[in-house]
Amino acid sequence: MRFRGALVATVVALFSLVAVRVTADEVAAIDDADLANAAASSGSWPAHGRTWSEQRYSPLQTLNVGNIAGLQLAWRHDTGTRRGLEATPIVVDGVMYTTTTWSVVIALDARTGAPLWRWDPKVPREIGQIACCDVVNRGVAVYRGRVFVGTLDGRLAALDAATGKPLWEVRTVPESGAYTITGAPRVMKGRVVIGNGGAEFGVRGYVSAYDWEDGELLWRTYSVPGNPADGFESPVLEEAAKTWRGEWWKLGGGGTIWDSMAYDPELDLLYVGTGNGSPWVRQLRSPGGGDNLFLSSILALDPADGRLVWHYQTTPGDTWDFTATQHIVLADLVIEGRERKVLMQAPKNGFYYVLDRKTGELVSAEAFVEVTWASGVDPETGRPREREGQDYSEGLEFVKPTFFGGHNWQPMSFNPGTGLAYIPAQEILGAYRRDPDFKPVVNEFNVGTDLNVFSAFGPSAVSGHLLAWDPVAQREVWRIPHGLPWNGGTLTTAGNLVFQGTADGRFVAYRATDGRVLWTTHTGSGVIAAPVTYALDGVQYVSVMAGWGGAFAQIGGPAALGVENGPGAILTWALPTSAPTAEEFEALITREGEDAAGERLYHVWCSRCHGSAGISTSGIPDVRGAPSKLGVGFDAIVETGISGTGMPAMGPYVDAAERALIRRYLESR
């Protein structure tokens, strides 16, 4: 047991029993002022992108380039799930709040991983059929003692942060219609904002705001116009309808707001990203053309009433499933000698956009991956210069990027220190062909393209990389190839670090300035979620949810990509502190039990080779159950090693009593 943090935590865990009994007001009592000052209050991770600006940048620097190599597993919580984990945990007041598959919410002691409570919204399992991209959830929002979550079946729930008891619940989607929620809510000024998905299944996109206290609907803003015969909800939508043709409303139009949001408290503007059209094929959706506002757009809304202030459409008349729902990051950059308040996005279509976030005016846009569908973005009009034929109206077309995107929902991060954005980028060649037999079916997958073409093509022409991008110069600074695409979101810190998990189950720390690999571990499952960092009692922790899944996993399948898909887990690392005293060690064993002590010893001395929790992800033997398999041979191997093989003699580090604890732990695995 070398984790002083965990030792402290056992004491704290006793107190947390008390905490369960205090009122919600005293637990996670975070409010607007706290969220506005999140940049300064470094120890927590209070909102989805840490701050309202969604930079996913932490000012913590206890962990830095000089000591990160010593990072060790502090705790691991197995979620008991095998499908994709995509959530960014929220960490406030020593508690971690996050979600797993089927929108289940869990609260854990952030120091030890000890479960505090769990809320299962009991989503009907048939909803899984209308979830385009797995039964995932990207996390909760925490505000004034409450935890807010959107559930896959379209509810928004408010839970007591201290107990997990539901306080109110509202249905945010119509009874009929194939809507789902996978994105995390955001909260500002007492309003809980939530969108939804389902454009592949023929829905009309919108975003809603609810009163945090009682769940009253405050406003709802649609991203695309509905049937004109029903009247338009706003003059803006009436204008937008002029960019559509035919009977687009019959398949909903799409434009769902299923993930990204950011908020600027000074300008008091809420930014949301909208998704692709429904169906994908523009000739089927809006025969005769048109931009189809506000598909694939960034919308700036007044959070008081949802009114549209400005919009920027990244892919007019989208026909490739080029959503603009990818992470939105706000930053202040000096561009051509002028300080600019900008909004940045690297959407699926392959261009990195820098916009003036007050006006929506395009500052710059350059391709961050290979792009064939457009030759660039016109700086005057802000419109892409589409390449002839790439809309596959004439037949089969190969297009880059593809509907998986040059970058998908996996969040990028931005480090104001290095001035770089860290993008989980990918290169996937798409083969598009209009489905000659397309017949829309209500509440079914209605994209209008022949997806078999992609399947036949297979995941052979795919790769992914971590891309460090200079948004001022609009150029690549460094990249780390990953082989596989569909890697995890990123985190960057003042310690000059970038963290990212990979599709093949690694979790890696890089030097932020040049991408040098500083530390690598194995999680036992492909990682797609983004990591977070927080500090408690002077210990800085880094945490990520590991669990391969989502859209790519459904198409390729982990096996097809050679991905090991172990059980889902939350893994948290920290620097080991000095060895405990005999009394501390004794106290720990009696307080936490021998299994806990063995687990920690294993992770101090063995896991760096044999894998976290005994799960090997390399050629080194998996040691779960090894003691009974090897009998007394186990003790001999650990004591003296196996010469010439790389198994070191651990005798000098692990005495007989400690070995017995490790033995016991591995036997229980």
Ligand code: HEC
């Ligand atoms: C520096 C890397 C490294 C460390 C640290 C390490 N091992 Fe190993 N271990 C190995 C390698 C490599 C082998 C495979 C040796 C061979 O080829 O037979 C191995 C083999 C073993 C085996 C035999 C497995 C089998 O099925 O034959 C056991 C048991 C074992 N290690 C336990 C431990 C324990 C317990 C610890 C921690 C106290 C530990 N090891 C630390 C690298 C390591």
